[in-house]
Amino acid sequence: MATQLLLHFPGFDEAQFDSDAENRANAGLTLLQRWTEESGPGHWLLFSVNDLPKAKAWLEKSSALGHGPAASHVLRTA
Structure with a gap:
């Protein structure tokens, strides 16, 4: 069963996101998809999660x- 993490950011700081890439990787997160609101x-x-406790600690x-998401959802494939 695959675990994924869905995050919502009402505003998005591209530079902050890019600078946090190593921390996300160390937390076992791999970006699968990114959507913008119309x-x-x-x-x-949407991230793939390899280590849920590390991912939650990163979150x-x-x-x-002060740069976390407004909402987060842990999802598992059915």
Whole structure:
């Protein structure tokens, strides 16, 4: 069963996202897809998760630093 992480960012800082690439990789996250919202600056990002505890720790740290997503959802294939 594959685990994925879906994140929503109402605003998106491309430079911040790029600078965090190594931290995401160390947390076992691989970007699968990125969508932009048709009517605004929002972004949705879908990651493959290799290590859920590390991914959750990365998510908590990103939120504590003020650049985490507005919403996050852990998904598993059915």
